[in-house]
Amino acid sequence: MADSSKAFDLVFEGEATAVGKMRNDIKVRWGSDEFDLATDEGGFHGGDGTAPPPLALFTAALAGCIMTQIRAFGKRLKVQVDGLDVATRLHWKGTPTTAGPYESEPVGFNLDITLDSPAGIDEQVALIRAATKGCFIEQSLSDKFPVTHRLKTTDGWIDV
Amino acid sequence: MADSSKAFDLVFEGEATAVGKMRNDIKVRWGSDEFDLATDEGGFHGGDGTAPPPLALFTAALAGCIMTQIRAFGKRLKVQVDGLDVATRLHWKGTPTTAGPYESEPVGFNLDITLDSPAGIDEQVALIRAATKGCFIEQSLSDKFPVTHRLKTTDGWIDV
Numbered sequence: 001m002a003d004s005s006k007a008f009d010l011v012f013e014g015e016a017t018a019v020g021k022m023r024n025d026i027k028v029r030w031g032s033d034e035f036d037l038a039t040d041e042g043g044f045h046g047g048d049g050t051a052p053p054p055l056a057l058f059t060a061a062l063a064g065c066i067m068t069q070i071r072a073f074g075k076r077l078k079v080q081v082d083g084l085d086v087a088t089r090l091h092w093k094g095t096p097t098t099a100g101p102y103e104s105e106p107v108g109f110n111l112d113i114t115l116d117s118p119a120g121i122d123e124q125v126a127l128i129r130a131a132t133k134g135c136f137i138e139q140s141l142s143d144k145f146p147v148t149h150r151l152k153t154t155d156g157w158i159d160v
Numbered sequence: 161m162a163d164s165s166k167a168f169d170l171v172f173e174g175e176a177t178a179v180g181k182m183r184n185d186i187k188v189r190w191g192s193d194e195f196d197l198a199t200d201e202g203g204f205h206g207g208d209g210t211a212p213p214p215l216a217l218f219t220a221a222l223a224g225c226i227m228t229q230i231r232a233f234g235k236r237l238k239v240q241v242d243g244l245d246v247a248t249r250l251h252w253k254g255t256p257t258t259a260g261p262y263e264s265e266p267v268g269f270n271l272d273i274t275l276d277s278p279a280g281i282d283e284q285v286a287l288i289r290a291a292t293k294g295c296f297i298e299q300s301l302s303d304k305f306p307v308t309h310r311l312k313t314t315d316g317w318i319d320v
Contacts, residue, residue, distance in 0.1 A: 002263065007255045009267070012215050014248035016223040018241075024227045026220040028212065033202060035212040039224030042193060046232065052188065052195040054224035055172050057217045058297055060186040063176040064199030064214035067184045072206065076261045081178075088174035092296045095167040100290030101236040103162060106300040107169070130260030136252045137218055140266040142302045 010136065022047030055090070062137050063088045066111060069131035074117075079127040083116030106145040113160070114152040121153055128160045170296065182207030215250070222297050223248045226271060229291035234277075239287040243276030266305040273320070274312040281313055288320045 016026040041047030074081040149160040176186040201207030234241040309320040
């Protein structure tokens with residue numbers, strides 16, 4: 001059950017400037033914290049390769065978000081997490097159009113999670129589900145394409 | 161009109177490992193390119209502050225994605241872009257629950273775009289709309305919360 005009287009807001013703000021051929025310098029603020037980030041494209045895409053492309057940051061953000069919540073929520077839910085690895089595969093499609101160069105759409109995002117934990121599989125699954133619901137990025141994604149999560153067990157991968 | 165016979169796939173893969181208190185080391189691969197990224201949390205959230213938090217990377221990724229497409233599509237659509245700034249505000253809410261610590265949800269994402277361009281406002285608006293449709297991250301977001309875009313004009317901000 002949700003307790004909306006204790007809801008909290010989270011606001012991230014960015015100030016971004018296009019520089020160079022395809023590089024973007026992006027200052028991100030969260031409260032009093034400030035982070036200097038950048039994106040670029042490789043030479044094939046007209047950039048100088050001075051920073052990762054936006055989708056590389058996105059891939060890291062999604063993996064990092066769910067992993068952070070698995071560890072943070074593990075403490076709160078008393079599910080011990082001694083180690084954690086996540087393999088991520090993000091698949092998009094681009095389709096050329098007569099109006100613009102192309103339109104893009106997500107095909108599917110898959111996260112394969114390996115937990116080192118003495119907890120039972122049911123507890124590990126419950127932790128991953130809670131972390132998914134608490135992951136700000138996952139909850140911002142469309143439900144029109146699959147975001148799948150699998151957990152590694154001694155009997156192989158299971159869907160979460 | 162979409163030409164599905166010329167559709168192309170885009171796949172980003174990540175291999176992430178939890179290290180330190182809350183840090184995640186994330187190797188991202190795109191074709192033969194490889195990027196070493198990381199996330200962490202500040203001391204207040206139990207981390208060591210060795211890298212930006214996941215949502216800072218997400219903010220930069222979203223801003224960088226739309227900016228990259230505005231410049232790339234500008235060339236293709238013959239809309240000259242001499243300068244480009246984007247101010248981003250991403251707002252989420254967390255609501256405590258009895259089951260997990262809390263559940264999260266997006267409230268609204270706002271992008272304020274300043275283009276330095278000799279093109280007319282109609283052309284600038286058309287470019288931004290095309291870039292939005294071509295932005296892999298924006299197209300992955302849920303339509304259940306507003307993602308707004310405004311363009312700066314000499315008469316003030318207009319909705320795109």
